Amino acid sequence: MTERSQDEEKAAQAAETAQTGPAAQTGPATQASKAKQAKQAQQAQQPGKAAKTGKAGKAVAEAKAAEAAVAAGTAKAGTGRAEQPARPAQARSANGVSRRRLLGTAGAAGAAGLVAGGAAGAVAAETVRKEPDPLNGVGSAARSFHGAHQAGIADPAQTCGHLAAFDLAPGADRKAAAALLRRWSATAADLMAGKTPTGDDSGVALDAGPCSLTVTFGFGRTFFDRTGLASKRPAALEPLPAFTADALDPKRSDGDLWVQIGADDALVAFHALRLLQQQAGSAARLRWQMNGFNRTPGATARPMTARNLMGQIDGTNNPKPSDPDFATRIYVPEDPSGPDAWMVGGSYAVFRRIRMLLDSWDNLSLERQEKVIGRRKSDGAPLSGGTETTRVDLDKFQADGSLAIAGDAHIRVASPVTNRGAKMLRRAFSYHDGFLDDGAPDAGLLFVAWQADPLKGFVPVQRKLDRGDGLSRFLRHESSGLYAVPGGCAPGEYVGQRLLEG
Ligand SMILES: C=CC1=C(C)c2cc3[nH]c(cc4nc(cc5[nH]c(cc1n2)c(C)c5CCC(=O)O)C(CCC(=O)O)=C4C)c(C)c3C=C
Numbered sequence: 001m002t003e004r005s006q007d008e009e010k011a012a013q014a015a016e017t018a019q020t021g022p023a024a025q026t027g028p029a030t031q032a033s034k035a036k037q038a039k040q041a042q043q044a045q046q047p048g049k050a051a052k053t054g055k056a057g058k059a060v061a062e063a064k065a066a067e068a069a070v071a072a073g074t075a076k077a078g079t080g081r082a083e084q085p086a087r088p089a090q091a092r093s094a095n096g097v098s099r100r101r102l103l104g105t106a107g108a109a110g111a112a113g114l115v116a117g118g119a120a121g122a123v124a125a126e127t128v129r130k131e132p133d134p135l136n137g138v139g140s141a142a143r144s145f146h147g148a149h150q151a152g153i154a155d156p157a158q159t160c161g162h163l164a165a166f167d168l169a170p171g172a173d174r175k176a177a178a179a180l181l182r183r184w185s186a187t188a189a190d191l192m193a194g195k196t197p198t199g200d201d202s203g204v205a206l207d208a209g210p211c212s213l214t215v216t217f218g219f220g221r222t223f224f225d226r227t228g229l230a231s232k233r234p235a236a237l238e239p240l241p242a243f244t245a246d247a248l249d250p251k252r253s254d255g256d257l258w259v260q261i262g263a264d265d266a267l268v269a270f271h272a273l274r275l276l277q278q279q280a281g282s283a284a285r286l287r288w289q290m291n292g293f294n295r296t297p298g299a300t301a302r303p304m305t306a307r308n309l310m311g312q313i314d315g316t317n318n319p320k321p322s323d324p325d326f327a328t329r330i331y332v333p334e335d336p337s338g339p340d341a342w343m344v345g346g347s348y349a350v351f352r353r354i355r356m357l358l359d360s361w362d363n364l365s366l367e368r369q370e371k372v373i374g375r376r377k378s379d380g381a382p383l384s385g386g387t388e389t390t391r392v393d394l395d396k397f398q399a400d401g402s403l404a405i406a407g408d409a410h411i412r413v414a415s416p417v418t419n420r421g422a423k424m425l426r427r428a429f430s431y432h433d434g435f436l437d438d439g440a441p442d443a444g445l446l447f448v449a450w451q452a453d454p455l456k457g458f459v460p461v462q463r464k465l466d467r468g469d470g471l472s473r474f475l476r477h478e479s480s481g482l483y484a485v486p487g488g489c490a491p492g493e494y495v496g497q498r499l500l501e502g
């Protein structure tokens with residue numbers, strides 16, 4: 001097991017602070033007691049140092065059997081080191097502490113007291129801010145629409161997400177598709193810069209800053225047939241294989257065009273979605289649409305990796321933009337001669353709506369939940385020891401001779417080390433769509449994985465998870481999509497122009 005050196009830790013923290021600004025203020029007493037609690041929890045749960053005992057031979061055999069069961073004919077796994085852990089992926093600007101002064105929102109008791117007198121009743125009815133506030137750090141944060149890559153890939157996932165797929169209308173041809181992408185790109189560029197697009201009098205996002213809005217556009221496999229561009233369809237857009245955990249709804253899968261919207265404000269995010277839907281006009285119809293969410297900036301005492309609806313810290317070991325191989329793993333590389341030249345700088349998005357079987361999951365003991373993932377729930381530290389960012393040691397054994405990270409633990413089965421180096425960038429939103437008839441939450445993850453080639457990212461890893469992941473018993477994949485997301489564009493251009501006008 002290799003810990004980060006103190007210098008590396010300090011550099012990472014400094015970089016994080018530079019990117020995110022100071023964490024929300026908490027009193028020093030709170031900080032100190034939290035740190036103490038965290039230390040106590042860590043001490044209580046720290047697995048004992050694995051001794052190389054006489055049981056090692058048995059353990060090695062156990063490990064090999066577990067790996068073999070999972071790998072089922074793939075490369076011999078677990079012999080190397082896991083990837084260098086990433087900094088928390090959810091870090092972002094959180095430096096603006098709201099100074100809103102809301103009046104009249106007292107609890108029931110306060111309100112009852114106020115309504116006793118007429119004048120006081122009027123005060124109770126006042127539910128607006130007394131003074132205008134300047135935009136805080138969350139509201140004024142903006143991401144650029146223009147650039148080599150589209151936004152909404154390498155930047156942190158926002159609080160509110162909308163994923164949507166559109167189908168081109170019958171008769172809508174390449175020219176109509178180009179006009180649509182031009183309209184959509186111009187609108188996205190305005191909104192991301194905090195401008196009201198010409199002709200938009202909806203008022204929905206008036207008063208708000210851009211709130212880190214991103215709008216990302218992609219093309220599904222069927223787009224190329226409908227626009228007469230089948231010869232330009234990348235080989236990487238071959239349909240995803242079927243997996244045993246799939247319970248896919250075709251009506252909420254696939255689609256000609258895909259749009260991902262994220263913002264740190266729900267009205268800003270909805271506004272973008274609504275405008276794009278209106279601007280689709282007669283060229284395209286909404287096929288499916290889903291809403292997701294993440295932590296609100298400033299909701300935690302310090303910037304940290306977000307939790308999912310199973311309660312786990314999720315996103316720790318994501319590739320990070322500072323990794324030397326980040327660009328080549330996530331973005332399509334330069335190859336001007338290839339048929340996919342129009343995709344240079346782009347990426348492939350695999351979308352999966354994954355329902356969590358939370359009733360079953362919540363019935364597991366904490367110990368079993370942690371074993372299923374291979375990390376501690378409290379702080380995300382790997383069961384091989386250390387803290388959240390400690391390198392995972394898949395070869396570590398416990399004193400009883402068993403593997404510290406079980407053979408079917410999610411982080412073992414998904415690790416690049418056990419998947420011939422396959423990597424993807426996971427950028428997900430949680431979702432909650434109420435409760436099913438049996439009372440189970442209809443909730444889970446709008447999972448989006450980004451990679452330069454899905455056959456070297458999502459596909460081999462999901463194949464392996466499908467066979468041997470302890471977590472898959474608690475998941476149902478309900479929707480699916482694979483989209484070619486072109487590179488970004490320059491001002492005055494539109495996303496996909498190289499394809500549609502090439
Ligand atoms: C096909 C790829 C993956 C799917 C589908 C997937 C679903 C899924 N994962 C979690 C929770 C966690 N996943 C974690 C790590 C992790 N997951 C994948 C891939 C898929 N997950 C990878 C490649 C990794 C990193 C492995 C590594 O290198 O260590 C973790 C641990 C924290 C982290 O590193 O992010 C959690 C927790 C859920 C709940 C889920 C489906 C709903």
Ligand SMILES: [Fe+2]
Nearest residue numbers: 410411414426
């Ligand atoms: Fe995962």
